[in-house]
Every structure is written in C-alpha cells, then in structure tokens.
Amino acid sequence: MTGIGFEILARDGAARLGRLSTAHGTIETPVFMPLGTAGSVKAMTPDGVAATGARIILGNTYHLMLRPGAERIAALGGLHPFMNWPHAILTDSGGFQVMSLASLRKISEDGVEFRSHLDGSRHLLTPERSVEIQRLLGADITMAFDECTPYPAEREAVEASMELSMRWAERSRQAFVPRPGRGIFGIVQGGVHPDLRQRSAARLVEIGFDGYAIGGLAIGEGQDTTFAMVEATAPALPEDRPRYLMGVGKPADLVGAVRRGVDMFDCVLPTRSGRTAQAFTREGTLNLRNARHADDPAPLDPECRCPACAGFSRAYLHHLTKSGEILASMLLTAHNLTYYADLMLGLRKAIAEGRLADFAFGGAAP
Amino acid sequence: MTGIGFEILARDGAARLGRLSTAHGTIETPVFMPLGTAGSVKAMTPDGVAATGARIILGNTYHLMLRPGAERIAALGGLHPFMNWPHAILTDSGGFQVMSLASLRKISEDGVEFRSHLDGSRHLLTPERSVEIQRLLGADITMAFDECTPYPAEREAVEASMELSMRWAERSRQAFVPRPGRGIFGIVQGGVHPDLRQRSAARLVEIGFDGYAIGGLAIGEGQDTTFAMVEATAPALPEDRPRYLMGVGKPADLVGAVRRGVDMFDCVLPTRSGRTAQAFTREGTLNLRNARHADDPAPLDPECRCPACAGFSRAYLHHLTKSGEILASMLLTAHNLTYYADLMLGLRKAIAEGRLADFAFGGAAP
Numbered sequence: 001m002t003g004i005g006f007e008i009l010a011r012d013g014a015a016r017l018g019r020l021s022t023a024h025g026t027i028e029t030p031v032f033m034p035l036g037t038a039g040s041v042k043a044m045t046p047d048g049v050a051a052t053g054a055r056i057i058l059g060n061t062y063h064l065m066l067r068p069g070a071e072r073i074a075a076l077g078g079l080h081p082f083m084n085w086p087h088a089i090l091t092d093s094g095g096f097q098v099m100s101l102a103s104l105r106k107i108s109e110d111g112v113e114f115r116s117h118l119d120g121s122r123h124l125l126t127p128e129r130s131v132e133i134q135r136l137l138g139a140d141i142t143m144a145f146d147e148c149t150p151y152p153a154e155r156e157a158v159e160a161s162m163e164l165s166m167r168w169a170e171r172s173r174q175a176f177v178p179r180p181g182r183g184i185f186g187i188v189q190g191g192v193h194p195d196l197r198q199r200s201a202a203r204l205v206e207i208g209f210d211g212y213a214i215g216g217l218a219i220g221e222g223q224d225t226t227f228a229m230v231e232a233t234a235p236a237l238p239e240d241r242p243r244y245l246m247g248v249g250k251p252a253d254l255v256g257a258v259r260r261g262v263d264m265f266d267c268v269l270p271t272r273s274g275r276t277a278q279a280f281t282r283e284g285t286l287n288l289r290n291a292r293h294a295d296d297p298a299p300l301d302p303e304c305r306c307p308a309c310a311g312f313s314r315a316y317l318h319h320l321t322k323s324g325e326i327l328a329s330m331l332l333t334a335h336n337l338t339y340y341a342d343l344m345l346g347l348r349k350a351i352a353e354g355r356l357a358d359f360a361f362g363g364a365a366p
Numbered sequence: 367m368t369g370i371g372f373e374i375l376a377r378d379g380a381a382r383l384g385r386l387s388t389a390h391g392t393i394e395t396p397v398f399m400p401l402g403t404a405g406s407v408k409a410m411t412p413d414g415v416a417a418t419g420a421r422i423i424l425g426n427t428y429h430l431m432l433r434p435g436a437e438r439i440a441a442l443g444g445l446h447p448f449m450n451w452p453h454a455i456l457t458d459s460g461g462f463q464v465m466s467l468a469s470l471r472k473i474s475e476d477g478v479e480f481r482s483h484l485d486g487s488r489h490l491l492t493p494e495r496s497v498e499i500q501r502l503l504g505a506d507i508t509m510a511f512d513e514c515t516p517y518p519a520e521r522e523a524v525e526a527s528m529e530l531s532m533r534w535a536e537r538s539r540q541a542f543v544p545r546p547g548r549g550i551f552g553i554v555q556g557g558v559h560p561d562l563r564q565r566s567a568a569r570l571v572e573i574g575f576d577g578y579a580i581g582g583l584a585i586g587e588g589q590d591t592t593f594a595m596v597e598a599t600a601p602a603l604p605e606d607r608p609r610y611l612m613g614v615g616k617p618a619d620l621v622g623a624v625r626r627g628v629d630m631f632d633c634v635l636p637t638r639s640g641r642t643a644q645a646f647t648r649e650g651t652l653n654l655r656n657a658r659h660a661d662d663p664a665p666l667d668p669e670c671r672c673p674a675c676a677g678f679s680r681a682y683l684h685h686l687t688k689s690g691e692i693l694a695s696m697l698l699t700a701h702n703l704t705y706y707a708d709l710m711l712g713l714r715k716a717i718a719e720g721r722l723a724d725f726a727f728g729g730a731a732p
Contacts, residue, residue: 043692043693045697082682084682275692311450312450316449325405326696
C-alpha cells in the first residue's frame with residue numbers, strides 16, 4: 001500500500017470512528033497525539049508514553065532540523081530508532097514554529113529565511129526542504145509546509161497568506177516521495193473566514209492529499225469561532241480521509257470538534273500542564289501547588305489507571321511540586337496524557353455505541 | 367525480632383558478605399543506598415529505583431522535617447506509603463545537613479537551633495527530636511544525632527565535637543523506641559585522628575547500637591586518609607554488626623572501603639551526576655555533553671542492563687542533555703544507579719567466591 005490507510009468503522013452524527021494505517025501500526029481515531037517536540041515527549045520514557053495508550057506522537061521539524069539536525073537523525077536510522085519509539089510519528093512542517101520561535105524571519109514566495117533561536121545561525125525553509133526533512137526524520141505522516149496566518153489580521157492579508165500556503169501545499173505534494181505506509185496531509189488555512197476556508201479546502205482536495213488538517217486555529221479566536229470554522233471546513237473535505245485539527249486543545253474543545261467530524265488532534269496542554277503542576281481530572285483541572293492538597297490522602301482521580309493515581313496521594317504530588325522534584329513532572333505528565341487518552345477512548349466508545357450526544361467525561365463535558 | 371538483623375554469610379579478608387533484615391525486607395550487603403532526599407529519588411519513580419536492584423534508600427530528616435513536615439508524613443502513614451516505596455528506608459539524623467544548609471546555626475549541649483533555608487523559620491533539632499522525627503517518618507534504620515565536625519579543624523575542636531556527638535549518641539539511643547525490624551545506628555566521629563576515632567567507636571559500642579556508621583569523612587580529606595580512618599575504626603567495631611561509611615563515594619572508594627570491612631554506603635554522586643550529564647561506565651566516566659558523542663550509535667555501556675543502555679544511543683543521550691530534556695536526567699540517573707547496583711553485586715559475588723583481591727569493574731578498579 002502506498003500512502004496512509006483510513007477506514008471508517010462507525011458514525012454518530014458528523015463524528016466518525018476510524019482506523020488509520022501507517023508504516024508503524026494502526027491508530028484508532030478520534031485520536032490525541034502527544035507532542036514529542038525535540039525527540040522526546042517531555043518528562044516521559046517512550047514506554048511510559050505507550051503505556052498511556054498513545055500509538056502516534058508528533059515530532060517538530062523546526063526543533064529537530066536545528067538540533068540535532070535532520071541529516072544526523074537520518075544517519076542514525078531516523079527518528080523512530082533515535083528516540084526508541086516504535087509506533088507512528090507525524091511531523092509538522094516547521095511553518096508554525098518558524099513564525100513563533102525564530103528571529104529575523106523573511107517570507108518570500110520561495111519560503112522562509114530565518115535565524116535559529118538557539119545560536120542565530122541562518123536557515124531557509126521551503127516546501128521542498130520541509131518535506132525532505134520530514135522524509136529524513138522518517139515521518140509516517142508528513143505535513144505540507146504552510147504559513148500560519150497571524151490572528152487577528154485583515155481579510156486581505158489572510159487571503160494572500162492562504163493563497164501562498166496553497167501554492168506551497170502544491171509544491172509540498174510534488175516534493176513528497178510516496179512510500180508504503182507513509183502519507184502527506186494538506187493544511188486548510190483562511191483565518192476566521194468561512195469562504196476562504198472553503199476555497200482553501202477545495203484547492204487542497206484538487207491537489208489530493210492522504211489527509212487534511214485544519215490549521216491556523218486555537219490562536220486566540222475563541223472556542224465558538226474555532227467550532228464555526230470546523231463546521232465550515234469539515235463538510236468541504238473528503239468523507240473518506242482523516243481530518244486533523246492542529247494545536248487543539250482543552251478537553252471540551254476535543255469533544256466539540258469530534259462531534260463536528262474531526263479525527264485527529266495535538267496540543268501542548270497535557271504535557272506542558274504536567275510540568276506546571278496542573279492535572280486534568282474527571283472533576284476538573286487541579287492546581288497541585290494549592291495548599292488544600294497538602295494533607296489529602298486521595299489520588300488525583302480515583303477512576304484513573306495512570307501510575308500517578310495508582311501509587312500516590314494528592315498530598316505527595318503537592319509536596320513534589322512544592323519541592324521542585326522532577327518526579328512531579330513525570331507523574332503529572334503521565335497522568336494528563338492518560339486522561340487525554342481515556343477521553344479519546346471514551347469518545348470512540350460513544351461513537352461506536354451511537355451515544356455521543358450524551359457523552360460526558362467529568363470536566364470534559366462541553 | 368526487635369532491632370535489625372544482620373547475618374554474615376561469607377568473608378574475604380576484611381570484607382564481608384552479609385544480609386540485613388528490616389521491617390521492610392532483607393538487603394544483601396555490601397550495599398549502596400540511593401538518596402531519596404526530599405521523599406523522592408530525584409528523576410526516578412519508585413518502580414524505577416527498585417528496577418536498578420535497590421532495596422534500601424535514604425531519606426533526609428532535615429529536608430523532610432521542613433517540608434512537608436514529619437507530623438504530616440506520619441498522618442499520611444509514614445514515608446514508605448507517602449513516597450510509595452515498599453522496601454527499606456534509612457533516615458539520616460539531620461545533623462550533617464543542618465550544618466551545610468541551614469542558616470544562623472547555634473550549637474549548644476541541648477542541640478542545634480537554626481533557621482530553615484526555605485523560609486527562614488526557626489527550628490530546634492535535638493537528639494530526642496531527631497529520633498522522634500525519624501520514628502514519625504517510619505524509618506527502618508534511624509541514625510543517632512551527631513555534629514559533623516568541619517574539616518580541617520584543630521584536634522581540640524575535633525575532640526570536643528566528637529565528645530558532644532557521643533553524649534548526643536547516648537541521648538539518641540535512649541530516645542529510640544525499640545520496634546520489630548527497626549534499629550538505630552551510632553556514628554563514629556573523630557576527624558582524621560585514629561585515637562579519637564577509636565575512642566568514639568569504643569564509646570558507641572559501650573552504649574550499644576544495631577549498627578555503626580563512620581561519619582565525618584569524604585569531606586575533603588582525600589581517599590588515602592578516608593581509607594586510613596576506616597582501617598583505624600572498623601576493627602574497633604563489633605564483628606557481628608553492620609558498618610556504614612556515610613557519604614561515600616566514587617566507585618573506587620566503594621571498592622576500597624568494602625575491602626576494609628564496610629557494608630553500607632550512600633552518596634549523592636550517581637543521582638546528581640545523572641542530572642548533570644555524567645555517566646558511570648565500565649570504561650570510565652563520560653560527559654554526555656561532549657560533542658564527540660553526537661553521532662555515536664553505541665549505547666553508554668554495552669554490558670549494562672539499564673533502560674538507557676537497552677534503548678538509546680550515546681548520540682540520543684547527547685541530544686537530550688544538549689536540549690535540556692528531563693528524559694536525560696531520567697535515563698542517566700537510572701543508568702548510574704544501575705551501575706552502582708551492579709558494582710555492589712559484583713563485589714558481593716567476589717566476596718562469596720573469595721576473589722575480591724582480583725576484583726575489577728571497569729572504571730571502578732581501585
């Protein structure tokens with residue numbers, strides 16, 4: 001098989017239960033993908049990540065091209081053996097992070113010239129180079145190189161940015177080398193303008209991708225607008241291909257987007273929160289630094305199967321966060337990723353059983 | 367059984383192969399005890415610590431009395447359930463750390479008054495309170511409260527300090543509540559003066575303890591002097607009781623001290639090194655930040671059974687340390703504790719087989 005397989009197993013309204021097939025295994029959707037930014041899901045071993053239930057993670061082209069370098073990772077066998085992750089990897093294109101992290105950016109028709117935030121060295125990222133880097137990394141799913149349009153922005157600027165991203169999408173598609181179990185996704189842009197979103201989607205479908213992402217959202221426009229854009233975009237995408245809402249989100253965002261037909265998600269929230277003493281639980285988000293946890297012998301979430309809830313009290317987790325112990329980040333990240341994995345598991349079960357309308361998951365009830 | 371059991375299974379010269387029995391399991395000696403300073407072996411889960419082979423760890427009275435507080439830990443069931451460590455725990459007395467960490471210390475016959483390094487709050491640590499704290503923590507092995515004599519110091523000051531520690535040792539022994547599988551160790555002081563060491567040892571033996579520690583060494587006097595003090599002290603201690611050399615040390619220090627009849631050790635080195643990119647290997651110590659590792663596909667140590675060596679290359683570990691990833695600390699700490707555990711395993715095997723004179727363990731050959 002060339003490309004990425006995707007099979008829809010059940011539907012509930014606009015929501016879909018699916019199965020994604022890659023060179024590194026199959027993934028049940030809707031799925032949340034933990035961030036493995038610089039070749040590590042922060043504060044987790046690969047075994048620990050897999051134990052949460054994750055079978056696909058994200059790698060970041062921008063970080064990895066700068067350190068340790070795509071050619072170096074390729075010489076070491078690719079990102080999978082480098083980071084000892086045997087399951088699937090989706091890599092972003094670098095487009096988003098070059099805008100948020102690099103300095104002295106210069107955008108042209110060709111691509112983006114920038115200086116590394118690490119050492120000031122000069123780099124050029126083009127659609128062709130982005131796709132090449134993702135091939136060197138060994139990505140199962142490559143993302144087309146795009147410009148993430150700033151928000152807010154004038155409609156004219158949004159339109160021009162989207163059109164540039166569509167030309168880059170075509171170049172990305174042409175640069176992609178088809179291989180068994182590997183695929184490339186296009187990214188819909190168009191800001192908060194439904195007609196631009198639809199034009200972008202139509203253009204990507206014309207080019208033809210293995211899957212379609214909705215990009216440029218969750219950057220300050222608010223949940224209502226995010227949902228409105230998903231509603232405007234999803235119906236314009238092929239029914240039989242996976243849909244990925246990039247950078248989203250909070251538990252309630254995921255539930256709402258799944259209800260609107262999205263299959264894949266990524267977000268920094270569960271991992272970053274794990275390093276800042278925030279825990280997602282079925283009764284809402286907890287700040288473990290809060291003194292009210294100091295004497296509490298209860299686990300974070302009695303229904304959770306993660307290592308933090310299996311072995312430790314809120315009092316202990318409070319102590320670890322107050323003491324700045326690394327174990328706090330380790331346990332809370334494992335917990336938050338397990339929460340997200342179980343939320344998605346619950347959503348898949350609800351779709352299979354046709355009861356998504358009644359779905360609630362503690363704090364994630366939308 | 368009241369107290370700590372200790373059985374000597376084999377001898378090789380002055381070295382002993384032993385078995386320590388506590389309320390939380392038996393421990394084969396010679397043994398290295400990882401530091402669980404503030405209720406966590408830094409960057410490790412308890413399961414991970416046990417996987418290195420460790421069956422006894424250290425807890426620090428000074429850190430835990432200040433945060434989260436001994437009474438709080440007692441209310442939560444003690445340190446074992448609090449940190450989810452089912453095996454044995456030895457707690458220090460607070461004497462060493464109150465001198466190195468606290469401010470505005472005032473030593474009197476009664477004890478040490480000081481201000482917390484965390485919040486400036488005032489505290490008094492006496493032999494009675496130290497032993498009470500260690501009981502509240504649920505220590506399997508309690509250490510007598512002592513003054514760690516500074517080095518270098520005039521003989522007169524060393525002698526006066528040792529005599530104070532001996533009076534505190536007697537008060538510690540009297541304050542200790544005998545319980546099954548729990549014991550209290552005395553601590554020999556006396557600086558670098560063999561006759562003071564011997565007088566201290568004789569006084570402790572007269573009081574009678576479950577085990578005997580050699581304290582106040584490895585604070586700058588040099589390995590030759592450390593070994594000379596062990597040689598002067600060990601023969602003055604009861605043959606049938608465990609001997610613990612506090613705060614030691616490098617691999618070669620452990621080998622030399624075992625040869626001189628020491629059974630137990632603790633040191634910050636393997637855990638702290640794991641957080642500063644240093645790895646102990648059979649070919650010596652490696653600094654993973656060094657650029658020469660950037661493209662090296664080999665594991666840290668091909669003979670090592672730890673998770674870092676089983677799954678990751680030096681190139682990857684180099685990348686993690688350069689990127690400041692928490693996983694670097696996690697993997698290198700697991701590796702270093704495994705190295706120390708396997709070093710001690712090798713020493714035990716060599717004693718059992720009567721070939722300690724030929725013992726070598728890569729970089730640990732003395």
